[in-house]
Amino acid sequence: MPSLGNIRRSFAPWEDPAAKPYISFQNVTKRFGTFTAVENLSLNVYEREFFSLLGPSGCGKTTLLRMLAGFEEPTEGELYLDGQPLKGVPPHKRPVNMMFQSYALFPHMTVADNIAFGLKQDGMAKPERDERVAQMLKLVKLEQFAGRKPHQLSGGQRQRVALARSVAKRPKLLILDEPLGALDKKLREETQFELMDLQQELGLTFMIVTHDQEEAMTMSDRIAVMDKGVIVQTGTPAEIYEAPNSRYVADFIGSVNILEGKVTPAGEGRIVLDGPDGRITGAVRDGAPATGETAWFAIRPEKIEIGRTPPEGAVNRLEGEVWDIAYLGDMTIINVKLASGTVVQAATLNRFRLVEDPIGYEERVWLSFNPDSGVVLRS
Template identity: 70%
Template sequence: MASLGSTRRSFAPWTDPNAKAYIRFDNVTKRFGDSVVVDNLSLTIYEREFFALLGASGCGKTTLLRMLGGFETPTSGRILLDGQDLAGVPPYRRPVNMMFQSYALFPHMTVEKNIAFGLKQEGMPKAEIAERVRQMLKLVKLEAYADRKPHQLSGGQRQRVALARSLAKRPKVLLLDEPLGALDKKLREETQFELMDLQQDLGLTFIVVTHDQEEAMTMADRIAIMDQGRVMQVATPAEIYEAPVSRFVADFVGSINLLEGTLLEAGRSGARIRDVSGAEFGVTDAGEGQVGQTVWLAVRPEKVRVTRQRPADVRNALEGEVWDIAYLGDMTVYNVKLDDGRLIKASSINSVRAVEDALTWHDRAWVSFAEDAGVVLVR
C-alpha cells in the first residue's frame, strides 16, 4: 500500500479537465444589510481534497463555510454538492458537519457522551452508537479519557473530542473553522500532521478556514486566498508561494521584496527591468508584463544573498547598509537599507555554528539575486 505522502503527491484532480467538481460555488453573493461579505464568488473543490480558505479577518471565508454548512443562505448564486443544489436543504439534512472554532463541547457531559450526542439525536440504536463511539475514541487516541469531562482535558484533547464528534456521523464533507487556533505552537504543528493523516485515512473532503499561512501551507492540497469577499488566487501551496498572481497574494503569503520598475524589453531569452532608482535587473520571464509597462519584481528573502563585496557572478545586485538583524536559530534575517531608503529583506540558513567575519549592524553590504529568483507582477 502506498504511503500517505505518496497519495498526497499524486492527488491532483484539478489538473484533469474531465474531473468532476464535488463542491461548486456558482456566482455566490452574501450581503448583510448594505455590506457585501461574499462578492459574486465562484469556486470548485474536489472529492477527498484538503482545501484551505486563507485570508485576514473579515474577508468572508467563515461566511462561505457557513453557507456550505447551511447556517447562512446566499443572497444570490448557487452552492452544489455532488451535483445537488443545496438551496432550501437544512443543515441537518446535508452530508456535511462543521467543527466550530470554540469546539462547543457540552461541559456537563463526558467525552463519550459528547461524541455520542449527535448519533442519539438521529435515533441510532444503542449498540451501534457504542461501537461508533469506540471507533472514534480509537481514531483520535482518547480511549483512556472516555469518562472525563471537557474541563479535565487539555486544549489539544478537547480539540480531538470535537473532531471525533464531528466525524461520528460520517459526513462526506468536514468543515473546520480555525480548528487549531486554541492550541500552543508545538501542539498545533503536531495536530496539523494528525489531521492530514486522518483525512487521508477516512477518505473525506476537508475544508479548513484559517488566517494562519503556515497552517494552510502545511495541510492543504490547494489554497484559496481571499480578500474582501473575493478569491484572489486558487493554487497549490507551492504555486501560491513561488508563482503569486498579484502583489496582494505575494505580500500576504510569507515575506516578499517588491521592486517597482519599468519593463524595458522582453523575449524568449529573458527580460530587463529598470527599477525606480535606475538600477537594471535581468529576469528569465516577464510573465504578463508588456514592454513600457510598470511592473513589480517579487523576490522572496531566502533567494536574496547578503555579502560584503559585490558578487562577480550575479547581474542583479544593490548596495546598502545592514539596518536590522534577526537571529532565529535556524536562520538569520537581514534588513538592508538601500542608499535610496528602500529596505530589502534577505534570509540566510545557519548551516554552521559560527561564521567568520559575520555581518553586523551598520556594515556596508550587497544584496543580490539570480535572474530566475523573482516573479514579474503587473497588478
C-alpha cells in the first residue's frame, strides 16, 4: 500500500481515537500586554512521541514550551500533563526538564558534577547518584571526560553534557529549545540521530522547538508548523512535505514551485489551472476548488523532469530558458525562466560522477511533471 514517504517507525498513537494525549493544550492564549504570542491554540502530544514545533522567529513556539515548563502561565485556556492540570504548579514541581540552546553548564564544575547537580539538589544518596551519573556518561559516550570542565570540551561535547544532565532525573518530558543551534552542520546532523536513539532508548517524550526544517523532518514523529501564534498544520514529516495544506506551509518546508491559475474541472479527480505559465493539470485529493476560482499548484523541484526536447505523452510540460545552475554535490539545482517571467526550479540527482553533454546556461529546455506529483492548494 503506497504511503506519503518512508515510515521511520510504526508508532502513531494520534491515529487511535482511544489514545489519551500525554500533553494537552486546550484553547490556550498567551498575551504580553497588547501583544498576543499564542492565540486560542489546541494541541495534543502523546507519550513517547518526538514532537517538533517549527516556525519562524516570533511565531510563538518558544512561548508554548515556556508555558509547559512553568516559566509562563497561560492568559486563557488550560494545559494538562498526563491528565493533570498544570495551572499554578511551579516549574520545580513539574516532571519536566528544559534544555536551552546555551546549555547553561556550570563552568567551575566538572562534567560529572554538572550531571549530578540536579540529583544532588533532590537529595539522592551519593552511591545511587554516582551510579546514575556513570549511566548518563556512558549513554552520551563521555566517560573519559568526566573530570573535565566545560571550557575543555568541544561544542558537541558540551551539548551532550547538557543533554545528560537533562535526562539524569528521568523526567517524564524533556523540552528542548533550539538545542543544536550552536553546532556546525556536520555535528548537528550527527547529533540529531543521537537524540533520536536516546529518546527511544529512554522511552521519554521529547518536545523540541526549532526553526530548522531539516532538523524537524529528521527527528520528529510529528511536526506542528506555526505562524503568528497559531498552528497552521500538524502531521508527520512526510505529510507536511508532500501534502501541505497551504502555500505558507508548502513554502516554509523545503523548496517548492507554486504556479497560479483559474480552475477548470478536468474529471477523474483532476482540475486544470489556466495561468500565465500555461495550462497545468493537477490531482485533487479533497475539497476541489470551484470553477473559475484561483488556485495554486505546488510541486517540489525533485518531482520535475528536465530535458532538451518536448517530453512525449507528458500531461504537464513547460518550456523555458536555463537561468541559473547550482551544483550541490549530491544533486544539481537548475532554475528555468518561463516566457511569463516565472522561474521554476528543477532538481536532478547526481547518480554518476561523469555527465555526458550536461545542460548549460541559456539553453532552451522543457520541464515536465505528473499531475499526482504536486498538490492543488486553495489558499
